[in-house]
Amino acid sequence: MVQRIEKIELSTNFPIGPVNVYLVFGEKLTLIDAGIQTEQAWNELIAGLRLFGLTVQDIEQIVLTHHHNDHMGLLQWILEKNPVPVYAHKDTETYLADEAYMKWSGEFFDRLFVEFGLTEEVAEKWAYRKRDRDVLAGLKIEKGLQEGDGIPGLPGWEVIETKGHSQDHISLYHAGEQIFICGDHVIDDIHVGIFLDAPLPGEQRAKPLIQYIANLKKCLKLPIKITYSGHGPDIYDISRFIHAQFERTEYRVQRVKNVLEKGNATGLDIVKKMYPERYKKGLITFVFEIISVLDLLMERNEIFAEKQNGVYVYSLI
Template identity: 65%
Template sequence: MQKIEKITLSTNFPIGPVNVYLLYGKKITLIDAGVKTKQAWKELNEGLHKMGLTIFEIEQIVITHHHDDHIGLLEWILEIISVPVYAHKNTQTYLQDEDYMYWSHIFFKNLLYEFGLSNKAAREWSFLKSKRELLTNLRVTKELKEGDVIPNLPEWRIIETQGHSQDHISLYCAKDRILICGDHVIDDIHVGLFLDAPFPGEKRAKPLLQYINNLKKCLSFPVEITYSGHGTDIYDLESIVNAQLRRTEKRATRLKNTLSKGEKTGLDIIKDMYPDRYENLIVTFVLEITSLLDLLIERNEVIAKKRNGIYLYRLIE
């Protein structure tokens, strides 16, 4: 049986604490790196100490995806120790490429305007969405893709699980039927879907369609225990996946009920569905509604047309 240790670190995010893991293979491997705060750094070192380890015993790092609560302490760790970092092929671009950050700002400005925001609001929110602290000392040693064996962990393979992000990977050990899934599946929490700007010249992803397909893909593997990026361990993956799918259908039905009142912009939909919450969480809701609209358009339940540069959506009768 694979030896796995979990350390839970505080975050300042609404989702609460984040879980990082130590795998004991040919080399001691840290999975994810928490949020970049002094409290999380203290908790990581205390957690290692309880296991009889220090930062210096970590021999390699695997990142499930690039979100701040999973990569935050990576820079501090790499300032102390020089170890290989393994991640999806997109991760380094998302964390280090200034040109991509600039392009991301342009992409989201256009997306938000087409969704119904004013030029001013689209510009301001897109800047906040694309702004991040770049990790100047990050070098992904090896890019991981579907089916890859993780270096020095010969029994672990990569499953690409895009949806929550476009660089999301999970780790699977067939021998012991263990899945380490980052934020792909979380018990009793609706998993947020975040839209990453496509690379220039490429079409944007449809994260909800990816997410649904990758949830079902994970069910094709025999899994007895799933270690998640947040919350408790999962011992019945199928029931949790089915709960996520039901939540998605419930939201899709709610969106269709909104459109039953007539043709609307994306912003109109958000105002109707979240009248008391949308102003402070506008980008979050834009990404959620965009993903739901992708799903309903794919199912031929909703049609979109552009008028004066802004998309209008209506039900197909």
């Protein structure tokens, strides 16, 4: 059976522009992702469904690619009108709805940001933002998904874990028709951002850029004819994107090394040297980028870190 997939674009107030949600007309009518929680996006969703002769009541299940708020924002309003099962990565419920994890996450980032070189005050301000933004108390994920799982109501589709952009990121793959629905794992012509999530209690922090590179390589091995991304146009040649992403990553790696060639530096020093003006606006995006690049350089044995007065100072080996 040929898979019918339709895209609906929903506005966001993020620099990346609109987010794509998808309708997959499987055994069950499935909505992939759920936009941002604004009246405008809600109206666009209703209008988009109407184009296909549908309403919110016709949606039979929802799959989330990851927990970021431009991908799950309208979930609450949809479920209020039509309480359908929601499927997502097995850890998504924790990231979205577990109060104890939110508290731990704030404490974790507070510590991490101080070690990176931020002042206590700035660290605290940024560390607790995530909790305030994302908590969705009471959300129940019907079934937590992992690599290789099938998806109820969508025969022929399987879950490909694509951690890196977030720690609960999944993509959906239809091997028969070589279709890939990939959330923010790949976005045409855009350097995909790497975000950190606090580890689950008892676990070590993941090294997201290292995971991301491994998961891009995994995708290079999948036969894929068309990729439906969480943002921007459909992608017909995913390998071209993946190689471009590798190049953009190596460019950033080299820039960090260039800073360290001039002398030892804290993470924050590196951010300021690389983005002297821009860093003030989107500080945490840059902090995450540099932490993930430093992880990669540590893994490659090109740098080492020494803690001085509670802050890590990095040097080239």
